[in-house]
Amino acid sequence: MIGGGQGAFIGAVHRHAAGLDGHYELVCGAFSRNADNNLETAESLSISADRAYSSWQTLIEEESKLPADQRVQVLAIVTPNHLHVEVARAALEAGIHVFCEKPLAISLDEAKSLKPALAAKPVLLGLAHTYIGYPMVWQARHMVANGELGKIRKVYVEYPQGWLSEGIEMQDNKQAGWRTDPSKSGGSGCMGDIGTHALNMAEFVTGDKVNKLCADMHIHVEGRRLDDDGAALLRFESGATGVLIASQVCAGEENGLKIRVYGEKGGLEWMQMNPNSLIVRSLTAPMVTLRAGGGMPGLCEEAQARCRIPGGHPEGYLEAMGNLYTFFAKAVRSGQTGKADGVPGLEDGLRGNAFIETMLASTASDAKWTDFIASE
Amino acid sequence: MIGGGQGAFIGAVHRHAAGLDGHYELVCGAFSRNADNNLETAESLSISADRAYSSWQTLIEEESKLPADQRVQVLAIVTPNHLHVEVARAALEAGIHVFCEKPLAISLDEAKSLKPALAAKPVLLGLAHTYIGYPMVWQARHMVANGELGKIRKVYVEYPQGWLSEGIEMQDNKQAGWRTDPSKSGGSGCMGDIGTHALNMAEFVTGDKVNKLCADMHIHVEGRRLDDDGAALLRFESGATGVLIASQVCAGEENGLKIRVYGEKGGLEWMQMNPNSLIVRSLTAPMVTLRAGGGMPGLCEEAQARCRIPGGHPEGYLEAMGNLYTFFAKAVRSGQTGKADGVPGLEDGLRGNAFIETMLASTASDAKWTDFIASE
Amino acid sequence: MIGGGQGAFIGAVHRHAAGLDGHYELVCGAFSRNADNNLETAESLSISADRAYSSWQTLIEEESKLPADQRVQVLAIVTPNHLHVEVARAALEAGIHVFCEKPLAISLDEAKSLKPALAAKPVLLGLAHTYIGYPMVWQARHMVANGELGKIRKVYVEYPQGWLSEGIEMQDNKQAGWRTDPSKSGGSGCMGDIGTHALNMAEFVTGDKVNKLCADMHIHVEGRRLDDDGAALLRFESGATGVLIASQVCAGEENGLKIRVYGEKGGLEWMQMNPNSLIVRSLTAPMVTLRAGGGMPGLCEEAQARCRIPGGHPEGYLEAMGNLYTFFAKAVRSGQTGKADGVPGLEDGLRGNAFIETMLASTASDAKWTDFIASE
Amino acid sequence: MIGGGQGAFIGAVHRHAAGLDGHYELVCGAFSRNADNNLETAESLSISADRAYSSWQTLIEEESKLPADQRVQVLAIVTPNHLHVEVARAALEAGIHVFCEKPLAISLDEAKSLKPALAAKPVLLGLAHTYIGYPMVWQARHMVANGELGKIRKVYVEYPQGWLSEGIEMQDNKQAGWRTDPSKSGGSGCMGDIGTHALNMAEFVTGDKVNKLCADMHIHVEGRRLDDDGAALLRFESGATGVLIASQVCAGEENGLKIRVYGEKGGLEWMQMNPNSLIVRSLTAPMVTLRAGGGMPGLCEEAQARCRIPGGHPEGYLEAMGNLYTFFAKAVRSGQTGKADGVPGLEDGLRGNAFIETMLASTASDAKWTDFIASE
Incomplete structure (x- = not known):
């Protein structure tokens, strides 16, 4: 996870949602540029300090060095908008699937710049249009x-x-x-x-x-x-x-x-x-x-x-986002690329x-x- | 009442609403240009045949001949839009208060043409913006x-x-x-x-x-x-x-x-x-x-x-229109002219x-x- | 109408409801044992002073002397419960239809005592179970x-x-x-x-x-x-x-x-x-x-x-009671006796x-x- | 977890709820007496086959042999009612916290029989009165x-x-x-x-x-x-x-x-x-x-x-149960015994x-x- 340190809102939402169906384990993060916040967030989430990275760049770099069965598979980007594309592009280029907050980019041109990265590797891009x-x-x-x-x-x-x-x-x-x-x-x-x-x-x-x-x-x-x-x-x-x-x-x-x-x-x-x-x-x-x-x-x-x-046992917003995460997990497992079935993707972002x-x-x-x- | 013969909708609504608080008695009408419909409507409403007029012109003419304490005081106009102004103007000129369906006119110019008639006599014009x-x-x-x-x-x-x-x-x-x-x-x-x-x-x-x-x-x-x-x-x-x-x-x-x-x-x-x-x-x-x-x-x-x-005894649409009728009746009794307190009027029509x-x-x-x- | 003077609640409700469909005209009443209240209520309802009776007994007695086409046809009883049966019985015996508030009586025995009166004449008894x-x-x-x-x-x-x-x-x-x-x-x-x-x-x-x-x-x-x-x-x-x-x-x-x-x-x-x-x-x-x-x-x-x-033009409580009054009027006109179709009656009271x-x-x-x- | 194999209802509910806030990891289970169901359920939940026990007795026995930091801490009992007390008692006696479905027991006497076990060890008993x-x-x-x-x-x-x-x-x-x-x-x-x-x-x-x-x-x-x-x-x-x-x-x-x-x-x-x-x-x-x-x-x-x-992002039933699980986790961490703050317990069961x-x-x-x- 990139972003979502203490004091943020949507990072916790993603963590609740991803936890709901048991398809995800949070293994690493660059939660905040504030080092203390970053480490405290990691600790509160039972993430080992060595995978609480000081920046998203480091995260991608270091995780890429890990054996395939140990490194992060899906990166959740829950930062403010201006970082979405930059982080997503780097992750996709590193072969990491991306589940990103919306809007996808701070401009249409910037959004379009993700196309080549998504096409180049067998990766998925999901977008948190949660209401879907x-x-x-x-x-x-x-x-x-x-x-x-x-x-x-x-x-x-x-x-x-x-x-x-x-x-x-x-x-x-x-x-x-x-x-x-x-x-x-x-x-x-x-x-x-x-x-x-x-x-x-x-x-x-x-x-x-x-x-x-x-x-x-x-x-x-x-x-x-x-x-x-x-x-x-x-x-x-x-x-x-x-x-x-x-x-x-x-x-x-x-x-x-x-x-x-x-x-x-x-x-x-x-x-x-x-x-x-x-x-x-x-x-x-x-x-x-x-x-x-x-x-x-x-x-x-x-x-x-x-x-x-x-019926009669109300499900809500976290379950809706949980559905996106779960369909994304299914897409990862079944080897889909580009867009995950049931999850908004690049086209929605554009x-x-x-x-x-x-x-x-x-x-x-x-x-x-x-x-x-x-x-x- | 002008209009509101059998098969019409809003005429009956006006009659229910006007009856609600006991301020009105329906005494005459030109309910339909169809003579049979006109007479049957009158009969069903217990109006004597001699006050079921064949046209709105006749109604105004004949009612104007009656002694002041017997003739119609308030004319409800519930016709299609194109007749509103023509009938209303004639009634106002004859000194009869008018409670008219909306929209007031088929054009703004036509609506404006009511101004002089309303100003010339001590009469009231109400408009059935019922939701008010x-x-x-x-x-x-x-x-x-x-x-x-x-x-x-x-x-x-x-x-x-x-x-x-x-x-x-x-x-x-x-x-x-x-x-x-x-x-x-x-x-x-x-x-x-x-x-x-x-x-x-x-x-x-x-x-x-x-x-x-x-x-x-x-x-x-x-x-x-x-x-x-x-x-x-x-x-x-x-x-x-x-x-x-x-x-x-x-x-x-x-x-x-x-x-x-x-x-x-x-x-x-x-x-x-x-x-x-x-x-x-x-x-x-x-x-x-x-x-x-x-x-x-x-x-x-x-x-x-x-x-x-x-509270808890629901009132509805007829009561809302009944309120307009009742405030109109109070305005008549208290000698207001032009616009009745609590009732939409000419300005709303314009x-x-x-x-x-x-x-x-x-x-x-x-x-x-x-x-x-x-x-x- | 018996009862329903100023300060009462349900009397006015009955008057609104009865006025809604144009089947009733309020012609006489004994609205209150307080003479001032009685007369003021009558005046506010445009009832002539000579038909604002000082007691329900007088009302029944005097109205019975009027020609059939002038006297009260339907008596609405909107008093407290203890008077319902006494008034209703006298009215029914006088050949006047009764529309009475509920509960019908202050005891089951008292309620039963209405049976003979209702059976003896071609009269109707309606009961204000309004929600019906x-x-x-x-x-x-x-x-x-x-x-x-x-x-x-x-x-x-x-x-x-x-x-x-x-x-x-x-x-x-x-x-x-x-x-x-x-x-x-x-x-x-x-x-x-x-x-x-x-x-x-x-x-x-x-x-x-x-x-x-x-x-x-x-x-x-x-x-x-x-x-x-x-x-x-x-x-x-x-x-x-x-x-x-x-x-x-x-x-x-x-x-x-x-x-x-x-x-x-x-x-x-x-x-x-x-x-x-x-x-x-x-x-x-x-x-x-x-x-x-x-x-x-x-x-x-x-x-x-x-x-x-x-549909979409809400009707409410007064319309519900108005339905009882209107079905009662239809029953009167069609010569029904005992119970009016569509209106709760003696059996409901019992x-x-x-x-x-x-x-x-x-x-x-x-x-x-x-x-x-x-x-x- | 005891119970909750494929085809069951409430087991999955507990798993969703426990996963919501990241306080629990499902480590072992005896999900069904049907061996195939048991193993398939375990596999679908990414639980290793050696911790998919053939019976609740085996689970408690084998888990008790594990080092304290590896063995199950909280046992969720999601079986039909007749097994609640038997399983819960054995778990409590083994020093394992119990979060149990309701009703606690198939009789009041049976429910009371849990008292000594709960009092004897530093353990917690929670009851899934989810609506709380x-x-x-x-x-x-x-x-x-x-x-x-x-x-x-x-x-x-x-x-x-x-x-x-x-x-x-x-x-x-x-x-x-x-x-x-x-x-x-x-x-x-x-x-x-x-x-x-x-x-x-x-x-x-x-x-x-x-x-x-x-x-x-x-x-x-x-x-x-x-x-x-x-x-x-x-x-x-x-x-x-x-x-x-x-x-x-x-x-x-x-x-x-x-x-x-x-x-x-x-x-x-x-x-x-x-x-x-x-x-x-x-x-x-x-x-x-x-x-x-x-x-x-x-x-x-x-x-x-x-x-x-x-506000405006609806939470529902799983979040309600998730709250019970989360307060139970807090109670475990803070060393509470008997009843967990914020979670129904033995007294509610009785x-x-x-x-x-x-x-x-x-x-x-x-x-x-x-x-x-x-x-x-």
């Missing part, structure tokens, strides 16, 4: 692909949070600090941090791609350097249209990612904060609530494969960075529609 | 005005319906028929029918006004003549921004008007389909659910004044028609932002 | 009767309220006052006031009858004279079993009547505070939510007949009083099971 | 203990499931098989399996103890040998009263454990299927919803200590078995009240 790990998101995708809603007309995706309502980055909040710092976060704050999740969700569930958008991004807190809020009208390749909302200044909101998709015959609604339910509406039949869980009726195979326990840049371009433009920047 | 009749909408407005959320930053208003997902106007559905007919509905279908409610709600709760928007309206059903769907990015005079969604092709949705408002310190959420709850979020305190009903804690006076029965025209102009434009058309 | 007026309660009954759940095994009915958590009857709260006064309320407070609703709901939805129960009733507030809380284990004639909870000291609860019924194949859940939804569970299929409203899919005729407006007495007997007994007292 | 691992259950307990509801009056606890609605134990369903087999499950099916959870929840949240009850248990499926359903009226030591419902024939229900507690000033409501919310009602203030999650306002220390991630026996005795009795059998 939820079973009911797969159920939704399945039902759309299966034509159960008819041709899709509308896609509404929203992601309200409230935690950046005040300028807490100016009060030493570490999480807020790097996320609002262009040198660490890239060209966007809110859209990079959560807007990319919303876009990824919309495209994953529909199997469609946004090809034009009209955006309006804002900074609400005085002194803040990156957007904390925005929305966009969307047009998809298929002709569907929709709206994307992402905001970190919806005071009092927790983590309200929600998607609704409507076709000619019916609609779907899924909310991350109530993740085990998928509401299915129909023009001609009463509302149905599909429920996640082993043995629950009506679930497709992909959804079932992401439930560990019987779409994410293209989305950020398209949103910025549209916000800066007086024209209504801005073409989605090509991500290939 | 709900107590918790007043509670929301009160809390915003009272600064409980701090300066407002975001306004999200949405109104998904699904009933026009298919081309039922081509299958003889009367309600769908006139709503999708430009000669009866005006320049917009969805935005006139429900978009105006969404705009009215957003402006009512915030006490703010949209001054620019960027719209994208659509027709989803082949052969349909007016928009059945759309969305807009919003900018308000105060600097707040937001999103408005209105659609009648969200298959399976009933009548999902919902508003969320966020300020620097907290947020509010209200849903028409669960109208007796108002969710209050805060940056610093747990989520609170204020509840409508006599004796419920935390309600402002305006909200209390719109509750008939104790804003509604200006909204429709701004949405159409923006949809037709390649520019991102279109100024809200002046409604004065 | 909700469309989704009829839907639930229909589905049970139709075998959609299979043989019924379990019935859970609960009715938590909180408003009597403190001794407000000792602080001059009028509603609490008579309800906790044995001379006005009868032998039970909570079980008479809301327990009877719970029992009625359970028997109505299942079409079954409780034939044994085991009760535990309590007084929680010092100085209170009647029960404010209780629960019972239930056994039904069919072999089904269940639990009934009724309490007025569940601090903070509003009016939480809820019923759940489970059979061999599935279950139903309905909550009064969310009355337009009926949750349908199944052993083999996902959860379905049936929704009230005109045009909503899956509704039986009886449910449809109790919806005024399209069951209610028998329930109260059975609960009291069981609470006083050391034996586990007490047979339900015969109500015929 | 949820943060909001601790929040509820804290608020009751803190007097925020005033003196407690009512406790309603319910646990509806539907999975035993049919005789699936006669169709070779392994989970249903042993749970309905008196030789493996003990004297009760439903009350042992889920009734004990309900009782434990009620006593944990209130800090009070049931001292009398009146029960009615049933077998609904022909050929079934143990109760699948029941309910009881409860009386607590403090004078509070309540109702307990537990059923496995509520067709279509998943796992609906729910508790409501009402005091003189307010009430609490918590539902296992929506575990991150705690509803707080008050006589004098609007309803508040406390939410689990790092940084959420209003949480007590005990609740905070059981949240891994920020209460559970006493509850089962009291329920059986009451069901068999004609007397209304049966004293809760002493568990000490």
Whole structure:
């Protein structure tokens, strides 16, 4: 693991998630550039001091010297955005699989620079679009692909949070600090941090791609350097249209990612904060609530494969990320390369960075529609 | 009552609502241009045949001849849109108060033409923006005005319906028929029918006004003549921004008007389909659910004044419209003129028609932002 | 109307409900034994002073002298319990239909005393078990009767309220006052006031009858004279079993009547505070939510007949009582006698009083099971 | 781990939960008496074949021979009930800590027999009353203990499931098989399996103890040998009263454990299927919803200590059990003996078995009240 020292947030999340199904053992890390933090984190995780490396470069170098059956197999990158690509590239070149936080890069160009490294070796790149790990998101995708809603007309995706309502980055909040710092976060704050999740969700569930958008991004807190809020009208390749909302200044909101998709015959609604339910509406039949869980009726195979326990025993966010880790482990074991089945990968990363840049371009433009920047 | 014959929808709604609090007695009507329908409707409502007039013109003419204490005091206009202004003007000129369905007119110019008639006599004009009749909408407005959320930053208003997902106007559905007919509905279908409610709600709760928007309206059903769907990015005079969604092709949705408002310190959420709850979020305190009903804690006076029965005994849509009717009756009794306290009036109607025209102009434009058309 | 003067609660509820559908005109009343209150109430309701009678006896006497087409047709009795039977009997004997609040009587014997009067004339007796007026309660009954759940095994009915958590009857709260006064309320407070609703709901939805129960009733507030809380284990004639909870000291609860019924194949859940939804569970299929409203899919005729407006426009408590009034009006017009179709009647009243007495007997007994007292 | 071979349910749950926080490594097991299953399970869990023991006796014997720093420290017992005590006693006597499924024993006497073993060595016994691992259950307990509801009056606890609605134990369903087999499950099916959870929840949240009850248990499926359903009226030591419902024939229900507690000033409501919310009602203030999650306002220390991630990222059942495992690990590390802080232990097990026996005795009795059998 690179990053995830004491005081970080997402590193611990990855460790819980990876531990859930027993496919991973944490063997080494460069958790922090602060030597004390690095060693204390390693100790608290029962990692021997000699594999608590002082830098990610050292980690890759030293681990590469170990016999194949002893060295790290999968590297989790949980640093701020500006380090993702540099670390990932080095790891991939060293033949180490990479499971990386999103957004993949601080620019689309930087993201593209990973392509050769990924193609050159039999390695995998996974991206922590965690919400794609939820079973009911797969159920939704399945039902759309299966034509159960008819041709899709509308896609509404929203992601309200409230935690950046005040300028807490100016009060030493570490999480807020790097996320609002262009040198660490890239060209966007809110859209990079959560807007990319919303876009990824919309495209994953529909199997469609946004090809034009009209955006309006804002900074609400005085002194803040990156957007904390925005929305966009969307047009998809298929002709569907929709709206994307992402905001970190919806005071009092927790983590309200929600998607609704409507076709000619019916609609779907899924909310991350109530993740085990998928509401299915129909023009001609009463509302149905599909429920996640082993043995629950009506679930497709992909959804079932992401439930560990019987219905009524709620699974949550860690289980969703655990699903990504577990599918990644299966891909490693089965010798897949490039993209792991069931796990977002390079293409999702490229779409994410293209989305950020398209949103910025549209916000800066007086024209209504801005073409989605090509991500290939 | 003008309109509201058998087979109509909203006429019966008005009659239920007006009957609720005992302030009205239905004494006359021109319910339908179909003479049989007109007479049967009158009979079913226990109205004597001689006050079941063959046309609205006759009604106004004949009622005006009756002694003041016998003639109709308040005329409810529940026809398709294209008749609203013509009937309303004649009634106002005859000194009869008017309670009219929305949108007020089929064009902004037509709406403006009511101004002189309303100014010339001691008469009232009320508009059936029914959702403003709900107590918790007043509670929301009160809390915003009272600064409980701090300066407002975001306004999200949405109104998904699904009933026009298919081309039922081509299958003889009367309600769908006139709503999708430009000669009866005006320049917009969805935005006139429900978009105006969404705009009215957003402006009512915030006490703010949209001054620019960027719209994208659509027709989803082949052969349909007016928009059945759309969305807009919003900018308000105060600097707040937001999103408005209105659609009648969200298959399976009933009548999902919902508003969320966020300020620097907290947020509010209200849903028409669960109208007796108002969710209050805060940056610093747990989520609170204020509840409508006599004796419920935390309600402002305006909200209390719109509750008939104790908490836990749900009131709904008819009660909301009943509140408009009852406040209108109080205004009549107390001799108010122009606008009735607590009831949307001419200004709301002008804003509604200006909204429709701004949405159409923006949809037709390649520019991102279109100024809200002046409604004065 | 007898009772329902200023300061009363349920009288106004009846007036709203009766006004909703236009079948009733309030023509006379004895609203209060306080002459000023009586006259002021009459005036506020636009009732002429000569039909604002000083007592219920006078009302019946004087109205009986009026020509048949002028005198009161239906008498609403909204007094405290101790007057129900006396007034109802006199009215029925005078050939006036009676729509009476529940519980019907202050004792089962008193309730039985109405039988001869009801049988002697072509009159109707309706009872305000208002919750039976909700469309989704009829839907639930229909589905049970139709075998959609299979043989019924379990019935859970609960009715938590909180408003009597403190001794407000000792602080001059009028509603609490008579309800906790044995001379006005009868032998039970909570079980008479809301327990009877719970029992009625359970028997109505299942079409079954409780034939044994085991009760535990309590007084929680010092100085209170009647029960404010209780629960019972239930056994039904069919072999089904269940639990009934009724309490007025569940601090903070509003009016939480809820019923759940489970059979061999599935279950139903309905909550009064969310009355337009009926949750349908199944052993083999996902959860379905049936929704009230005109045009909503899956509704039986009886449910449809109790919806005024399209789905998504919530109807509530007043509409439920309005349904009872409207079905009562139809019964009057069609010449029914004894019991009005669609409206609880004498038998429900007898069951209610028998329930109260059975609960009291069981609470006083050391034996586990007490047979339900015969109500015929 | 003893039990938890392929085809079992709860063993995998324990493994997920124990893996979540990185405090445990699974080192050995006797997963099944079927040798193939045992070895396959071990292999799938990356346990070396020499520590996949053919029986629990062998496991304890062989592990005891290993050096202290290599042998198993904590034994998870996830077998059917009849083996719990026998295995636990042997393990405790061998100085191995035990984390055992509930109910602790197949009889109260058997449960008591663990006392000497637990007292004789510096060992810990934990019991998988998993629901006590949820943060909001601790929040509820804290608020009751803190007097925020005033003196407690009512406790309603319910646990509806539907999975035993049919005789699936006669169709070779392994989970249903042993749970309905008196030789493996003990004297009760439903009350042992889920009734004990309900009782434990009620006593944990209130800090009070049931001292009398009146029960009615049933077998609904022909050929079934143990109760699948029941309910009881409860009386607590403090004078509070309540109702307990537990059923496995509520067709279509998943796992609906729910508790409501009402005091003189307010009430609490918590539902296992929506575990991150705690509803707080008050006589004098609007309803508040406390939410689990790092940084959420209003949480007590005990609740905070059981949240891994920020609010809005739902944690669920595995995290609740993970909390029990993690607190158990902390207790092991800090040298606690007997009972681990934050983890149900012997006393809870004794209460559970006493509850089962009291329920059986009451069901068999004609007397209304049966004293809760002493568990000490």
